[in-house]
Amino acid sequence: MGVSLNQMAIELTVPEDFDLECMCGLIETDENERVKTMGKLVEAYRRPLFAFVRNKFPSYSAEDAEDIVQNVFITLWQKVAGADFDDNGSLRSLLFTIALRQGVDELRRRKALKRSDDEMAELVAKSLDDTAVARAWKRAAESKDQASEIMSSFRDFVSCLPDQQKLVAEAMYVNASDIDDNSALVRHIRERTGKVVTTMMVKGAKQALIEKFRQLLKNKGLLV
């Protein structure tokens, strides 16, 4: 029996026991069997993993996402070769967890991961203050799915932006505590890419990002 997890966007249509069969195939003594299984696994999962990386790390280029997904499969291969995986767990969960880890490692490598979860949450809480946006966000957060959906939609928006605007989003994230200092954002982009962008461009891109977030809140009926 086939299971289609999504027929609207990214399809992962695989037989019901596909993951278990793949785990069995990957640990086979016959190398040809292992390689064949890996081919099937790559074919089935490369698109969903790519979409996942694009969504979770929207400031990365499509090439970066391609590299990360390719490395996910190499890591899995190595884990199997080293008998370093939980055969009682879910292969799907393992693949997406490796993708998340690799994405975060890349953020660290770029020195773009500057805050812990708590620090980021605290910074947001301070900035929200007693505003209409804060009240809207509180309502969204009451239903965890709604808040996650808004964040995910926003990341999708960022992932499709031209590179320069994407860099502004990344700069806003990295300089979250100093977000109004446009020259700091310009500096971040210059240090990251060696390219000089104007304050005007940064200002415009920032405004577009803010406007998009506001629109997402409005679309959910959370903000007037």
Add this chain to the structure above:
Amino acid sequence: MNLPEDPREEKALKALVAAALHPFDADAEVSEEEVNMFLATCRPLTPEEESHVQRISWNSQKLSVAARTTRPSVPRISTRTEFAAMHREKTDAEPDPKTEAELERKRAEIRERLRKRRENR
């Protein structure tokens, strides 16, 4: 109230923009439920993205991943280790016979557990 002109509202939105890019719970496992939920809501890929997906492959003969080493943006797992993992080439990274025997013992145990899991499904 005109929201675009209120600096406090702008500040709140900027903070949410920054937070959207933060990988919360990055050390946690991505559960199967989260994966399925993501797949149910994710956007379709653009043709450009699709062309990148098509380049992701598993070619045991050529290890097509080697081509990626031309792009330095993402840290690479060394080709040497990849070859070692694929048992294609003897390298310094290859485990000694004792370690290899231990690994094979563990793999055999996993094989056996998976065989039972398959039988019981």
